[in-house]
Amino acid sequence: MQLAPGLHRVGNDIIAAYLVEGDGGLTLIDAGVAGQYSDLLAELKAMGRSVTDIKGVVLTHGDSDHIGYAERLRSEHGIPVYVGEADAARARGEESSHPAWGKARIGATTGFLWYSMRKGGMRTKYLTEVIPVHDGDVLDLPGSPRIVALPGHSAGSIGIAVPAVDALFVGDAFTTRHVLTGKRGPQPAPFTDDQDAARESHAKLATVEARWVLPGHGPAWDRGTRELAAELARADATA
Numbered sequence: 693m694q695l696a697p698g699l700h701r702v703g704n705d706i707i708a709a710y711l712v713e714g715d716g717g718l719t720l721i722d723a724g725v726a727g728q729y730s731d732l733l734a735e736l737k738a739m740g741r742s743v744t745d746i747k748g749v750v751l752t753h754g755d756s757d758h759i760g761y762a763e764r765l766r767s768e769h770g771i772p773v774y775v776g777e778a779d780a781a782r783a784r785g786e787e788s789s790h791p792a793w794g795k796a797r798i799g800a801t802t803g804f805l806w807y808s809m810r811k812g813g814m815r816t817k818y819l820t821e822v823i824p825v826h827d828g829d830v831l832d833l834p835g836s837p838r839i840v841a842l843p844g845h846s847a848g849s850i851g852i853a854v855p856a857v858d859a860l861f862v863g864d865a866f867t868t869r870h871v872l873t874g875k876r877g878p879q880p881a882p883f884t885d886d887q888d889a890a891r892e893s894h895a896k897l898a899t900v901e902a903r904w905v906l907p908g909h910g911p912a913w914d915r916g917t918r919e920l921a922a923e924l925a926r927a928d929a930t931a
């Protein structure tokens with residue numbers, strides 16, 4: 693789905709990845725779950741592009757619902773995969789993330805798990821090779837993505853700022869639709885390792901200039917980072 697010129701979403705409100713068009717090709721942000729590979733191919737086709745146009749994959753963090761077809765792109769097409777250094781081990785499957793089944797509402801939980809399972813979330817192929825990135829790095833990829841450290845959900849969670857499309861990709865730094873309860877609107881993401889760090893990262897969002905703020909789960913946000921940070925501060929205060 694095209695969100696704006698040069699900015700595309702792959703997947704849906706349950707699990708989303710994003711494509712950015714820039715000079716020399718495409719940058720893919722996150723890689724969903726394995727079974728969403730067909731969604732990637734369909735989006736590329738709609739754009740008049742192919743897999744070989746993807747010059748790099750940047751992972752917002754190492755959780756299994758974000759790395760689904762990254763290793764496939766890497767091993768079959770030689771596409772490099774970047775991840776925040778502190779999440780490299782998680783992306784390689786050397787360290788498991790730990791679900792916290794707090795306020796799950798059974799319907800939404802079942803929906804998320806069923807979708808993930810059906811789409812191969814349980815057949816995750818971990819990365820065998822990743823390129824670690826750090827706060828402030830500007831990658832030599834289409835759109836010149838800049839790394840913004842957003843620790844909290846995981847230690848190596850990063851935002852990826854792409855000024856060319858006025859966007860900041862945030863993975864699970866926050867969510868606009870809670871995968872477990874189904875609740876909508878900007879709010880802390882479930883399965884977060886360090887809530888205090890996550891709250892600091894929410895405030896940090898306001899320091900990045902971007903109209904689009906794009907989470908791994910839930911609808912796109914297009915009202916800018918300052919309004920978003922204000923809403924998250926309110927949500928954090930009541931969480």
Ligand SMILES: [Zn+2]
Nearest residue numbers: 755757864908
């Ligand atoms: Zn996630």
